[in-house]
Amino acid sequence: MQGLPGGGGARFWLALLLLQQARVGSGACPCQDPSLCNPISGSRDFEVFVFDVGGKTWKFYDWSQITTVATFGKYDPELMCYAHSKGSRVVLKGYVSVKxxxxxxxxxxxxxQQVDLAKKQYMDGINIDIEQEVNMSSPEYFALTALVKETTDAFHKEIPGSQVTFDVAWSPGCIDKRCYNYTGIAESCDFVFVMSYDEQSQVWTDCIARANAPYNQTLGGYDDFLRLGISPKKLVMGVPWYGYDYTCLNLSKAHICSIKEISFRGAPCSDAAGRQVPYRIIMKRVNSSLSGILWNEEQKAPYLEYSDRQEAFHQLWFDDPRSISLKAAYVKERGLRGIGMWNGNCLDYSGDPIAQEQTKAMWEALKPK
Incomplete structure (x- = not known):
């Protein structure tokens, strides 16, 4: 998930002004049933956390599972009313420069400003998505933990039953130079959403295409969070509903795809050599691929290979119901708070029968067996 670009004080205050202007003018409840503007209180045993980036595909989500929707697109009062009718929370996106x-x-x-905006839009909390570099024990390190605690205290006080969450990388090991106080942040909010994807943002070994969220690497990240003393009930596993398409400089018979060296935050290679592709597009490419869907047992992830119009070979790595189900089983085994995805809009919600089956299978994979 990408935040807004960081900036100086002038840009910060301009952002606050824009938030003011984004409010619902009258403050009147936009729902036909005024009771739907009341905040959702209480919690469910299992959290299914959905990021929505806009549009109307939310109408086709599996609302029998959803507990929280984080709105990363334009404010949609219809979505708020509908989610509340299903007993699901709707929360703001929170971003601010750590400096x-x-x-x-x-x-x-x-x-x-965030509390005021949430009240005006009848929202149930906020999901703080920072993803900026922070050095260990720096002023920003302590300020970020303080921000999370102060935000949580304010929301809980002003909006009873509200939820404050924070997005963290797939591992607490200073991924992408994000050296946060993970234990302090987890203690200070309702739970953290672990972004178990983009795990090739920093590649220190061979520059080759790999899974977006390899099974063992993903679970190793949770083991590290738990070893820090963070309660499993403070962790929601995020899974990707998108993949990475890499152009191969060379594709071997053993399915090793060498990729362009593009550095990121100190690492010599990264997934920036590829491009993100939503699951619905990936599924449309299967039949025209050279390989069909292949399976890498070591990474426990599917991939496919194809050639483009310039006859360049590509390798496309993604997650599907099989790989996600394996991770969902870990969620159940370790007693994590729940599961979620980036993002709910990535599936095909058209009336096509094959697409309907594929979409249903992805939602079903979130249910731990």
């Missing part, structure tokens, strides 16, 4: 929040007054102003 700005070192100042307590800026933190307080930002939090006040």
């Amino acid at each position: 700005e929040i070192v100042k307590p007054t800026v933190r307080a102003a930002w939090i006040s």
Whole structure:
């Protein structure tokens, strides 16, 4: 998930002004049933956390499972009303520059704006998505933990039953130079959403195409979080509903795809050599591929190979119901808080019968067996 670009003080205050302008003008409940504007309270035994990036595909989600929708697209009062009718929370996206929040007054102003916006839009909390570089024990390191705690305290006080969550990388090991106080942040909010994808953002070995979220690497990240003393009930597993398409500089008979060297935050190679592709597009490419869907047993992930119009070979790695089900089983085994995905819009919600089956299978894979 990508946040807005960081900036100076002027841009920060401009962002606050834009938030003010984004509010629902009258403050009147937009739902036909005014009771649907009441915040959702209580919690379910198993969390299914969905990121929505806009549009109307939410109408076709599996609402029998969803507990929370994080709105990363334009505010949609119809979505809020519908989610509340299903007993599901709808939360804001929260982003702020870590350099700005070192100042307590800026933190307080930002939090006040978020609470006010949530009230105006009848939202049930906020999902804080920062993803910026932070050095260990730096002023930003302590300020970020303080921001999470202060935001949680404010939301819980002002909106009873509200939920505050924070997005973390797939491992607590300073991924992409995000050296956060993971234990402090987890303790300070309702739970953290672990982004178990983009796990090739920093590649320190051979520059070859790999799975977006390899099974053992993914589970190793959770083991590391748990070893820090973070409760499993504070962890929601995020899975990708998209993959990476890599152009191969060379594709061997053993299915090794060499890729362009593109560095990222110190690492010599990264998944920036590929491009993100939603699951619905991947499935449309299967029949025209050279390989059909292949399976890598070591990474426990599917992939396919195809050639483009310039006759260049590609390798496309993704997650499907088989790979996601394996991870969902770990969620159940270790007693994690739940599961979720980036993002709900990636599936094909058209009336095509084959697409309907594929989409249903992806939603079903979230249910631990």
